[in-house]
Amino acid sequence: MTDLPSNLKANALLSRWVSVAADDTLVIRSGKVELGQGIATAMAAIAAAELAVPFEKIRVENTETQVAPEEGWTAGSFSVEHGGSAMRWACAMVRELFTAAAAEALGTTPDDIVVTDGVFRRKGANEGLAYHQLRERVDLEVEATDRPAPRLIGGSADRPDLHRIDLRAKFSGPGFIQDMALPGMAYGRILRPAHPKDRLVSIDRAAVEARPGVVAVVIDGGFCGIVAERDDLAVKAVEFARKSARWERTAELPPMGEANAWMDAYEAKSATFIADEGEAAPAAFSHAARYSRPYIAHASVGPSCGVAEFDGTKMRVWSHSQGIYPLRRQIARVVGLPMEDVTVTHAHGSGCYGHNAADDVALDAALLAKALGRPVMVQWTRADELSWSPFGSPGRAAVSASVGADGMITEWTYDVWSPPHLARPGFGDGINLLAAWHLAEPHAPSPPNDAPRPQGGGDRNSVPLYKVGKRTMTHHVLPERPLHTSAMRALGAHCNVFAIESFLDELAAQAGIDPVEFRIRHLDDPRAIGVIRAAAEAAGWDPADAGGEGIGRGIGFARYKNSGAYYACVATVEVAETVRVTSVVGAVDAGFVVHRDGLLNQIEGGVIQAASWTLKEQVRWNEDGFAVRSWADYPLLTFSEMPEIRTVVVEDPSAPSLGSGECAAGPVAAAIGNAVAHALGVRVRDMPLTPERITAAINAA
Amino acid sequence: MTSSPTLETRSFSVNGRAVTVHVPEDTTLLSALRHDLDLKGTRVGCTEGYCGACTVLVDGRPVQSCNTPLWSVDGKTITTVEGLARGDVLGPVQEAFLLEQAAQCGYCTNGIIMTVTGLLSQNPPATKHEIVEVLDERHICRCGAQTRILKAIDRAIATIGGAAR
Numbered sequence A: 001m002t003d004l005p006s007n008l009k010a011n012a013l014l015s016r017w018v019s020v021a022a023d024d025t026l027v028i029r030s031g032k033v034e035l036g037q038g039i040a041t042a043m044a045a046i047a048a049a050e051l052a053v054p055f056e057k058i059r060v061e062n063t064e065t066q067v068a069p070e071e072g073w074t075a076g077s078f079s080v081e082h083g084g085s086a087m088r089w090a091c092a093m094v095r096e097l098f099t100a101a102a103a104e105a106l107g108t109t110p111d112d113i114v115v116t117d118g119v120f121r122r123k124g125a126n127e128g129l130a131y132h133q134l135r136e137r138v139d140l141e142v143e144a145t146d147r148p149a150p151r152l153i154g155g156s157a158d159r160p161d162l163h164r165i166d167l168r169a170k171f172s173g174p175g176f177i178q179d180m181a182l183p184g185m186a187y188g189r190i191l192r193p194a195h196p197k198d199r200l201v202s203i204d205r206a207a208v209e210a211r212p213g214v215v216a217v218v219i220d221g222g223f224c225g226i227v228a229e230r231d232d233l234a235v236k237a238v239e240f241a242r243k244s245a246r247w248e249r250t251a252e253l254p255p256m257g258e259a260n261a262w263m264d265a266y267e268a269k270s271a272t273f274i275a276d277e278g279e280a281a282p283a284a285f286s287h288a289a290r291y292s293r294p295y296i297a298h299a300s301v302g303p304s305c306g307v308a309e310f311d312g313t314k315m316r317v318w319s320h321s322q323g324i325y326p327l328r329r330q331i332a333r334v335v336g337l338p339m340e341d342v343t344v345t346h347a348h349g350s351g352c353y354g355h356n357a358a359d360d361v362a363l364d365a366a367l368l369a370k371a372l373g374r375p376v377m378v379q380w381t382r383a384d385e386l387s388w389s390p391f392g393s394p395g396r397a398a399v400s401a402s403v404g405a406d407g408m409i410t411e412w413t414y415d416v417w418s419p420p421h422l423a424r425p426g427f428g429d430g431i432n433l434l435a436a437w438h439l440a441e442p443h444a445p446s447p448p449n450d451a452p453r454p455q456g457g458g459d460r461n462s463v464p465l466y467k468v469g470k471r472t473m474t475h476h477v478l479p480e481r482p483l484h485t486s487a488m489r490a491l492g493a494h495c496n497v498f499a500i501e502s503f504l505d506e507l508a509a510q511a512g513i514d515p516v517e518f519r520i521r522h523l524d525d526p527r528a529i530g531v532i533r534a535a536a537e538a539a540g541w542d543p544a545d546a547g548g549e550g551i552g553r554g555i556g557f558a559r560y561k562n563s564g565a566y567y568a569c570v571a572t573v574e575v576a577e578t579v580r581v582t583s584v585v586g587a588v589d590a591g592f593v594v595h596r597d598g599l600l601n602q603i604e605g606g607v608i609q610a611a612s613w614t615l616k617e618q619v620r621w622n623e624d625g626f627a628v629r630s631w632a633d634y635p636l637l638t639f640s641e642m643p644e645i646r647t648v649v650v651e652d653p654s655a656p657s658l659g660s661g662e663c664a665a666g667p668v669a670a671a672i673g674n675a676v677a678h679a680l681g682v683r684v685r686d687m688p689l690t691p692e693r694i695t696a697a698i699n700a701a
Numbered sequence B: 001m002t003s004s005p006t007l008e009t010r011s012f013s014v015n016g017r018a019v020t021v022h023v024p025e026d027t028t029l030l031s032a033l034r035h036d037l038d039l040k041g042t043r044v045g046c047t048e049g050y051c052g053a054c055t056v057l058v059d060g061r062p063v064q065s066c067n068t069p070l071w072s073v074d075g076k077t078i079t080t081v082e083g084l085a086r087g088d089v090l091g092p093v094q095e096a097f098l099l100e101q102a103a104q105c106g107y108c109t110n111g112i113i114m115t116v117t118g119l120l121s122q123n124p125p126a127t128k129h130e131i132v133e134v135l136d137e138r139h140i141c142r143c144g145a146q147t148r149i150l151k152a153i154d155r156a157i158a159t160i161g162g163a164a165r
Helices: A006-010 A039-051 A079-105 A131-137 A205-209 A231-244 A261-265 A324-335 A358-372 A434-438 A493-511 A515-521 A526-538 A596-615 A665-680 A691-700 B029-036 B092-099 B109-121 B128-138 B146-164
Strands: A018-020 A026-028 A058-060 A113-116 A119-122 A128-130 A186-190 A198-202 A214-220 A223-228 A246-249 A269-275 A285-293 A305-310 A315-319 A342-346 A376-379 A395-403 A409-418 A470-477 A551-559 A566-575 A579-589 A644-649 B007-014 B017-024 B055-058 B061-064 B077-079
Touching: A006 A079, A018 A079, A018 A131, A026 A039, A039 A058, A039 A079, A079 A113, A079 A119, A079 A128, A079 A131, A128 A131, A186 A214, A186 A231, A186 A358, A205 A214, A205 A231, A214 A231, A214 A358, A223 A231, A223 A358, A231 B029, A285 A493, A305 A358, A315 A324, A315 A358, A324 A342, A324 A358, A324 A434, A358 A376, A358 A434, A395 A493, A409 A493, A493 A515, A493 A551, A493 A596, A493 A665, A515 A526, A515 A551, A526 A551, A526 A566, A526 A579, A526 A644, A551 A665, A566 A665, A579 A596, A579 A665, A596 A644, A596 A665, A596 B146, A665 A691, B017 B029, B029 B055, B055 B109, B061 B109, B061 B128, B092 B109, B092 B146, B109 B128, B109 B146, B128 B146
Parallel strands: A026 A058, A186 A376, A315 A342, A409 A470, A579 A644, B007 B077
Antiparallel strands: A018 A026, A113 A119, A119 A128, A186 A223, A198 A246, A214 A223, A269 A470, A285 A395, A305 A315, A305 A376, A395 A409, A551 A566, A566 A579, B007 B017, B055 B061, B055 B077
């Protein structure tokens, strides 16, 4: 029993995971939701392997709170690691039960039964019984604890042509929450301020109510929702309402300054979490440097959207949230219903890279549906997405180290400052939903706190995997911050890996040692060394390449969270006024690979997104409030700026699967930073690596 | 008391079918397609003309439907992503995107499929370079599927070019 995956222990009833339909489809339910990352396909591949059925026979049902296993958040690159292992065991146990039923039906013993292609046969027999023919004989309303451990754990349904199960439909028609339509559904939009510290005082309500198509204006404190028969009319009514809106400024924002200088205006809660004892070995030289990354926006292409209906007693909500279970509890508290009377169903949304506005807009919809008693869909505008959605938290890191005459690091001091990276609904006792803070009787958010170690938030991946001698590590959390922050892909790992890996190159240069060699000398973990060697080899790494003339290459490595997938890459760049990344050649070790193309797609997407963050992205504000309000203010890496991407998969099929969706972010940033330094001979330590910063670094040299 | 909007009548062709809709004034093509004609394969993105998720073909040319007033397409021929397949057989660009698995979330994809379809249906068909220039200007992908999208475009050019020969 102790071996059961924790998510299966917590949801022991097998019927929560699997059911057999009359048409011989095997329906699976996972608490891990599809976010555009392809997890539904990976779950189907896992289930197909363990149930021994063709992949096409698996149907993945949308996750719903009262039906599917409760598996918390779909986050942290844990879906395959935790959710996948639970699904694997659940399916293996279901297969055991059907094997026993088949044995009984065929008048033999279970060890005489083989199952292939979803048919249970006696050994050597041609005929057998399919899952649906046995389903009356098997009771899946049993707990996983009642069964012996599965006889066979393993196998793979993966194959080169294994396609995502959701894409064909999405490429042809509806497929997202924005495409839903309930009978009698109205369309709500929310009037939100243009400054994060503004609060709505009043609008000319009667005039707004008289606008074409407007069904209702719902005002509760500083929350103002406008509902219309058509979404376009709701948008127009909000713009009309904005003209008469009066706002109260509750606080001013500090000036941004360069490279997170605004952080000096806030008080930090500091904790030294590693302070190695003893004396450091004698040093030949010491070096210190500071690095930073700005606020980053989720910036999904689709607007956040929520749908809710309320029949006077029960509420149903559809959301593209990463955590429908905690969202359910939070919405129930805000709308004043017992949790049993609230159901949240996951619906696919636009690409999700963390805690975006999905939860907030779900509460917007729930508030309006409750007020109106009819179904309401709420969508956010592009401006709201780029201002009121939680942002990826900024960071600043200061590193100093000493290196001995043998070229080994003897002492390492690391300080990282950041606002919290985690303010999800359900994290802490408060209500972490935007509208709840603005109601006449507001709900307080949870006290700001960062994600606990060992995974950490601002300090995620701050502990180097390298042997760095005597370590002193301090995390400085900034509970108060100018703009709201919560989880975004990789959390603090983007800043920390950029800092650590940049700094390693600086140390290696001073020590006169090749950066790849310098890293390997400081590592014990053979898998870490394995991906670094594989990436260097695939990229044709040449230690003698002196760089310069605007052309360079650099390496970056991390094991995500120090517990997930290993990834190393070599980036090549051409630097003129701007940095052009020409290639990113990497190697990933994610243990056993469930869906190879899905893994590669996650790595490619991670590489491109990280390159975009590192070169271009920065959320800004000014005295008028949010300064990023449209795509024109927040450019991403474009199609013509794409690097060539190659990824070597270093696989040990006997090793457990490791989460890989976020592993590229830090190493790619670092590899680009190191390549720029190799190309120019000077280093830019603050992201994004803009033309202005490149020019300033060259001029300062 | 709800004030009803003033409606205007517009007629055009969508995916080979003649349609007439009665919509509030200043309704966009995007809104009419999604709300009045229930064609939701055309996505709602920024609605400001930047991201291209809403792209459809108007008389064969790729157009962002979010900032296209419906009156401007009166009498014209619209093609949406729902109009690309013939029965179960996807259009060649859709098929290329599927074979390359050229998406993560897939939200931006249909707009891109429409742009590529339109540019490859021109006479002469657009080159890869020309297509990428249009994508840079009028489409955004946030998940990082661009390298796959570029491969899908290569595949579509090969397929359509092959068919034309």
